Amino acid sequence: MEHTKDKVVIITGASSGIGEATAKLLAQKGAKVVLAARREERLQAIVNEIKQEGWEAAYYKADVVSSEDMQKLAQFALKQYGRIDVLVNNAGVMPVSRLNELRIAEWDQMIDVNIKGVLYGIAAVLPIMREQQTGHIINISSVAGHEVNQTSAVYSATKFAVRAISEGLRKEESPSSHIRSTIIAPGITETELLNTVNSPEVIAMASHFSGLAISPYSIARAIAYAINEPEDTGVNEIVIRPTAQP
Ligand SMILES: NC(=O)c1ccc[n+]([C@@H]2O[C@H](COP(=O)([O-])OP(=O)(O)OC[C@H]3O[C@@H](n4cnc5c(N)ncnc54)[C@H](OP(=O)(O)O)[C@@H]3O)[C@@H](O)[C@H]2O)c1
Numbered sequence: 001m002e003h004t005k006d007k008v009v010i011i012t013g014a015s016s017g018i019g020e021a022t023a024k025l026l027a028q029k030g031a032k033v034v035l036a037a038r039r040e041e042r043l044q045a046i047v048n049e050i051k052q053e054g055w056e057a058a059y060y061k062a063d064v065v066s067s068e069d070m071q072k073l074a075q076f077a078l079k080q081y082g083r084i085d086v087l088v089n090n091a092g093v094m095p096v097s098r099l100n101e102l103r104i105a106e107w108d109q110m111i112d113v114n115i116k117g118v119l120y121g122i123a124a125v126l127p128i129m130r131e132q133q134t135g136h137i138i139n140i141s142s143v144a145g146h147e148v149n150q151t152s153a154v155y156s157a158t159k160f161a162v163r164a165i166s167e168g169l170r171k172e173e174s175p176s177s178h179i180r181s182t183i184i185a186p187g188i189t190e191t192e193l194l195n196t197v198n199s200p201e202v203i204a205m206a207s208h209f210s211g212l213a214i215s216p217y218s219i220a221r222a223i224a225y226a227i228n229e230p231e232d233t234g235v236n237e238i239v240i241r242p243t244a245q246p
Pocket of ligand 1: 012013014015016017018019036037038039040042062063064065090091092093094113140141142143144185186187188189190191192193194216
């Protein structure tokens with residue numbers, strides 16, 4: 001059965017990487033995708049590409065650390081398509097480093113984007129989904145949301161938090177059975193995420209692992225699977241990583 005066609009799906013962080021791949025894949029499956037991020041020219045180009053292939057897409061420039069932007073994004077999707085079926089809270093940054101480097105501004109940035117951004121997304125769509133009596137919130141965590149390494153303390157903390165928030169949402173909403181909650185936990189994936197790293201130690205280490213990276217479409221296919229399951233089936237967590245990732 002095909003359950004994705006005509007669903008209205010908002011995707012944050014859709015200007016590159018996993019978000020871009022997810023927008024393109026879902027559009028090909030007949031979803032109406034609303035792409036959000038800060039780099040407007042990238043969003044415009046991706047939406048043009050999707051539309052040229054005959055699919056439906058729109059974009060809205062939004063910074064996930066602004067609760068106001070996220071509210072406006074939800075209102076834009078409603079105005080454009082009349083409903084919101086799915087929010088993919090995908091925007092994220094990963095300026096990892098050891099705690100003793102004291103990169104406090106980067107800790108703040110990760111907490112703001114990776115945790116508060118997810119919460120502001122939920123705040124923007126949850127009342128609408130409750131009113132509709134249907135909805136699906138997909139939050140992108142990470143393998144780093146399951147395990148901590150020597151440079152991932154703060155990043156992992158944010159991705160553990162994403163899993164806690166997703167599971168809390170699932171438990172809160174399960175009695176009404178209207179709103180589904182999914183955690184997607186990718187491993188090393190070929191995207192622009194490493195551009196957010198500034199620690200020389202991590203930049204040097206990253207070159208050892210970058211050869212392992214899998215396509216962002218591997219992650220997009222997992223997101224598409226969770227969306228396409230019937231309404232009575234909650235796909236609650238999927239971990240996807242390179243076969244060779246230690
Ligand atoms: N790549 C991996 O190996 C990997 C592994 C595990 C988990 N993840 C997670 O996957 C998600 C997507 O990352 P990616 O790997 O696809 O990296 P990416 O290519 O760097 O994409 C990150 C996206 O987030 C957006 N973004 C960053 N800050 C934002 C903000 N303040 N407001 C709105 N959008 C913002 C960026 O767009 P703008 O700059 O245009 O705003 C971009 O579209 C992240 O949550 C990341 O933590 C990635």
